[in-house]
Amino acid sequence: MTSTALSARSIAELASGRANMYRLLGTLFARPVDEQLVGLLVSWALAERELDRAIPSPRMLQGARSLAVWSEQEYTQPSDGFIANLAAEFTRLFRGLSRFNSPPPPYESVYVDGGALYGSSTSDVINRFRQFGLAVQDNEPPDHVAFELDFMAFLCEQERSCWETGGSGQQWLQEESSYLNEHLIRWVPEFCQKTREFDKTGFYHALADITEGWIRYDQVVINDLSMTASRSEENGAGLPAELDEELNEE
Secondary structure, eight states, rough: OOHHHHHHHHHHHHHHHHHHHHHHHHHHHHHHOHHHHHHHHHHHHHHHHHHHHOOOOHHHHHHHHHHHHHHHHOOOOOOOOHHHHHHHHHHHHHHHHHOTSSOSSBHHHHHHTTTTOOHHHHHHHHHHHHTTOOOOOOOOOBBHHHHHHHHHHHHHHHHHHHHHTSSSHHHHHHHHHHIIIIIHHHHHHHHHHHHHHHHHSSSSHHHHHHHHHHHHHHHHHHHHHHHHHHHHHHHOOOOOOOHHHHHHHO
């Protein structure tokens, strides 16, 4: 198998992993957790620590370590009451209406358009969703953090499909970069900071660290991949073996 094919496969696998991460984070902000979701996130955090794997983002590493500590102190055999407490915290943090007890609601327009729902940033989100034939719900503003994270998962999945079918995912990398820089990076770090300030459980504090660390790290990953793919296409070649080796090491 040629180095080009190996590289395409590695990039596709990376895109799949990135999509899964965005999808998981989106789910955690979309609804209260259940035992399965808590267990999945805790298992990941414990594995990272036990295997001593280096997480390249300091903020993400901090979140993983905090979650591992939280799990040892609070999470043994989740009871209905335990899950109910996390559900109540979710509601207070992300559905609360009191500025004294909850962070601002998790919508981009609230953070970048002066605190109002359905601002200009929302209009751009709607246009981007519709550009790719994605439905916009009538009962929820589309710039909710869960929808925006899920949209990044969708873009990563489209990129993966291109690499797997022998095409170039460069166009999708550009879409990912555009959306991340023009939307998520503009407000999610502040949203995560507010979540850390108001959380009383430690669970959502850790989730905020993981989320902020992830999008900042992925910003670097997308930029590096885009530059490498662009140079390769300009030279009329596939992705170089050096990039394949670098991605396999990660």
